[in-house]
Amino acid sequence: MTYLEFHLVFLLPPLALLLLWARPRPSRLWAYLLMPLIALLYTTPWDNYLVWQGIWGYPEGRVLFRIGYVPFEEYLFFLLQPLLTGALLFRLAGEPPRPGPGLARVVGGGLWLLLTALGVMLLALGGPYLYLGLILAYFAPVFVLQWAFGGTSSSPGASPFSSGSSCPPSTCGSRTSGPLPGRGSGGSPRPTPWG
Template structure:
């Protein structure tokens, strides 16, 4: 199985189902898009370093192309996995109540 096929089979279908059945509307949408960008920024140097050091690798013929030492599909994983996790959490936990501001408030 190629890395792209992995995305097409295991990440995209559940993500698309979750997004189609109730993803938050703006203004909270930015928070769901910020997490994948954070993941991309902090994992890119780490993964490139580990592949460069030979900790792990990606077999030839299983990836489309490499950007640095890491394949394009790995960068897609950095973006898709946090989106999937956020959409699943939103589905399970629900949206925060209006006015909650994203922080837990103490009841009196």
């Protein structure tokens, strides 16, 4: 299966069904359309760096072409995945919840800030800690912002809204297949789910 076929089978059909079912309201449509752009702009340098470092790769013959180190289809993923998550949230969640109490926002944001610092320390160590360091240093600041604006509404179980806002899929594992693995940092081939 190519990466484009993955989109055609697993992302576009559920997205189309959810958009027909959820029908985003015009008053919130701007936010729905802004999220994929933010995801694209924020994730592009990180993903290119990981491929450049050999942390993961994309097998030849499974992608159409590359922009930088990353295949075109990965950029499509950066756009389609937030649209899919957003459409699900439009269907499941009502209005966004009010921010939680000030103390919860400070404590939650502070914990994510500590994880950001841990990520920077792991980056400095490098080697086997590089990937975890990259994840924490690059994505934990997103959680800091979520806690600063959402507070306890970002805690798991608070509401359906928290399902899509507390932990982005790219860092919490709902993208189970991950990128198309190629070669690890040690250069050894790894099996891929793409054949």
